[in-house]
Amino acid sequence: MQIIRDSLLLRDKLMKYELHKIFEQYEQRPFKLLSYEAGETILREGAEAEYLLYLVEGRVKATSSIETGKSLLLRFNHPLALIGDLELIRHMPIQSQITAVTECLCIALPFDYIYKNEMENTAFLQDLLKHLSYKLQTITTSSRVNLLASVENRLASFLLSISTPGNEFGTELQTGNTREIADLLGTTHRHLNRVIHDLTEKGIIEKTRHTIRILNYEKLKEISQGLRYE
Amino acid sequence: MQIIRDSLLLRDKLMKYELHKIFEQYEQRPFKLLSYEAGETILREGAEAEYLLYLVEGRVKATSSIETGKSLLLRFNHPLALIGDLELIRHMPIQSQITAVTECLCIALPFDYIYKNEMENTAFLQDLLKHLSYKLQTITTSSRVNLLASVENRLASFLLSISTPGNEFGTELQTGNTREIADLLGTTHRHLNRVIHDLTEKGIIEKTRHTIRILNYEKLKEISQGLRYE
DNA sequence: TAATGAAAAGGACATATGTCCAAAAAGGGG
């Protein structure tokens, strides 16, 4: 994590996402601009959160661990997303581990400061409500779908989620090792292997050691059945 | 649904759940006290919500339909729960069908009124935030567990959820028909039947035509693996 | 280049769950 001291960039981002409407006289607030490299942990599950983060650039994934070594994928987040909102309101340790998938930029505001100065800011509270209710709605949908979705459905959705919109077709996706994917999807590497094999046979994807290439984007979309990790 | 014109009871409930701290001079607000019979639909999925409801007595279940005739159980709610909060914030049709499980009492406040008069009430907004974040947290947990829980786990949890705390032991649970339970749990009646058969063989439950009796509460708890529908 | 260890692939078999269907049981109305 690196602190970016660039008040021009900060201002830009605040404007772009209309945060200046929520925080009047934003110059007076202790905002910090933080950057994270791809793969870096932004919030560690179980730790205490200290900042509310507005994700303004990049993509993060939220995971949650179940047993030693296993971490389940909850969702991907894109700008403008709020990180740490639940912890801010519920005063509890970090519930889901947040990891940068690509290089990320966040605007941070300390919890302390918020408790002291923003809890009467109705624009801020209303904005929080919007974010929380959006999350609630999407996770309700995905919880429902999760119950009925097969590993094939989930893998398809996962691949679509990590593909870059715009050049999905034939994109090489860096996938790390298959065990990790299996954990994220809540299955075993053995079974994931079977499913990957099937999709490869059907000509929908192509797998090399560390990458997966999507060959048939439409078909994959169909298989994902509307389940989205983002 | 019946409107209860009993300002004393209304006052009682407002005090009991400390809503008078959120709504100062509560006497001046257009609160309505509504009662619903067991089994009655409180919010119909897809319709427009008009009131924010505070559940102050009884128990409700939230379900969501997937295909014609199938409705999946999302959760049970107890007082003090908020109904319609997501719809209030997101301005959308009702997302999950709410049905009274037992006789229920709700305090209702019209959306119109809220939009005009309460969106600057920080106590109200903060309370909404607490409720929403609580829901978000619990559904995140259950979404995670859902992915990994077997039908046996879910049935156990379901039975515990509908048993009345206090006299769980040997309680007869009115269960309606098995197909409905199967739908709620997201499985088939054939498989549910198998699972019920197993649990009966193990002496954990006892089933007659319309009721299920819990014989071994502890064992059932163990099987439910911490998955809770409430 | 050969040795070695990690990750991937996959065989064999078990369990969980779904599909399709038929038989049995329970109610309900004539």
Place this chain on the structure above:
DNA sequence: CCCCTTTTTGGACATATGTCCTTTTCATTA
């Protein structure tokens, strides 16, 4: 009381997924 419908129960078999291993592939380094 009997016929008819609905619900329950469960057989037979298929598919999805998990478990346990062994083999294969790949990368790395001695």
